[in-house]
Amino acid sequence: MRKKFNSKFLVAIFASIMLILSACGGEKSSNDEGKDSKGTSDTGDELSVGYYVNATLGDKSFFDSVKRGVDQAEKELGYKVKTIEGGTNQGDWAAGIESMVSSGKYDVILVGTSQTVEMVDELAQKYPDQKFIFFDDVVDQPNVYSMTYSQSEGSFLAGAFAGLVTTSDELEGGNPEKVVGFVGGMDIPIINDFKSGYEQGAHYVDKDIKVVSSIIGNFADAPKAKELTLSQINSQKADIVYQVAAAAGLGVLEAANEKGVYSIGVDSNQNDLYPGSVLTSMMKNLDTSTFRALEMFKDGDLPFGTHEELGVKEEGVGLAQDDLYDEHVPQSIRDKMDEIQQKLKDGEIEVKSTLK
CATH class of the missing domain: 3.40.50.2300 (Response regulator)
Known part of the structure; x- marks a missing residue:
């Protein structure tokens, strides 16, 4: 003779299962959280910046100045920072920058100089969701903010x-x-x-x-x-x-x-x-302007798709x-x-x- 299941018992089990599934499905992990349209984190997660140096550090001037701004952003704004030195062989630069982009590790990538304009222009089109800060020349793409100095x-x-x-x-x-x-x-x-x-x-x-x-x-x-x-x-x-x-x-x-x-x-x-x-x-006050751009990015105020020129009046350039x-x-x-x-x-x- 078959035993009959208690219908109330079945309902209780079903309700418990649905409650568990609902709780699991409604909770987002940090990896599921996206970035807003301006690149800032919805959850306050640590932002990451990749700095590609199309040369080597140690020049005591140009690229070192940008690095000071990046380091300041790491210390004061809580950025996670990765700096990659591309060396002096220009043939390596495009692949080096694309490797950073394709990794998907960086909320924003910092790169510059007139020698990489075409490379970054192509990559910005190929990877429209990647945000770039470009210094010392202009890349005219909607996901790139460019800053130049007079x-x-x-x-x-x-x-x-x-x-x-x-x-x-x-x-x-x-x-x-x-x-x-x-x-x-x-x-x-x-x-x-x-x-x-x-x-x-x-x-x-x-x-x-x-x-x-x-x-x-x-x-x-x-x-x-x-x-x-x-x-x-x-x-x-x-x-x-x-x-x-x-x-x-x-x-x-x-x-x-x-x-x-x-x-x-x-x-x-x-x-x-x-x-x-x-x-x-x-x-060229690359350090202060780099920090300024990263601070604006964190606040969601960096105007991608635009270009700013910083001169004597804006204290972008001056004598020591x-x-x-x-x-x-x-x-x-x-x-x-x-x-x-x-x-x-x-x-x-x-x-x-x-x-x-």
């Missing part, structure tokens, strides 16, 4: 400073010739914009100043940079040289120091590398005016530079850019 304005300040130095009789390392030097990493549009601003600044001080220039051919060959600088000093009588060559530019500063003349650093404050020889540095500057630069030159910088901020001086 290197022409910053270099105008460097050129005016060089002009005041070469025409000064207060500095022991000067000579009677009105000649200033420029050493760039590569013959590319952005470096030519540096050069143009530098020439405009020097001629603002004295239209008869001669600007001699040399191009290294890359951003890593410090010995060649040193050789070119020595030629400018020995053969062409330059008594101050402006380097725009990242790690290679360290050779420029070394040469000027050895010959007892003057130099101008770039991107970061390099005054302390050779105090009294490096009189100032034209700073620290204790060493005060110690080694005559008061007359410091006063004149303050005047020129204020005129730039007020729009009384217009600097032409070769990129526009």
Whole structure:
């Protein structure tokens, strides 16, 4: 004889099963939580940023400056940070950046320079859900925020400073010739914009100043940079040289120091590398602007699909005016530079850019 199941018992079992399934299905794990349209986390999870260096760190200027901003974001904003150095072989860069993108590990990827514009443009289209912060040039895609710096304005300040130095009789390392030097990493549009601003600044001080220039051919060959600088000093009588060559530019500063003349650093404050020889540095404030962009990203306020240019007025560029500057630069030159910088901020001086 078959036993009959109690119907009330069956209902109780069914209700218990449904309650358990409902509880499991309604609870989201942290991996299921998405990001909102601006890249910020819905749950407050730790955000991750990948910084791709299309070179190596240790240049004491450009890429190191960006790294300082990334490190600050890690410390103060709680980002999880991964930095990958791509090396000097350009053929490796596209694959290196795509490897970061395809991993899906990063809420935002930080990369820059004109040498990677086409690579990032293609990847931004191929991976439309990946957010990028691009620095020092423009990638016009809806998932990319680009920030550039008015290197022409910053270099105008460097050129005016060089002009005041070469025409000064207060500095022991000067000579009677009105000649200033420029050493760039590569013959590319952005470096030519540096050069143009530098020439405009020097001629603002004295239209008869001669600007001699040399191009290294890359951003890593410090010995060649040193050789070119020595030629400018020995053969062409330059008594101050402006380097725009990242790690290679360290050779420029070394040469000027050895010959007892003057130099101008770039991107970061390099005054302390050779105090009294490096009189100032034209700073692209990549560190502060990088931190600013990552802070805006975290807050959901970073305007992807747009481009911002940061000049003297926005404090995106400027001269390093620290204790060493005060110690080694005559008061007359410091006063004149303050005047020129204020005129730039007020729009009384217009600097032409070769990129526009």
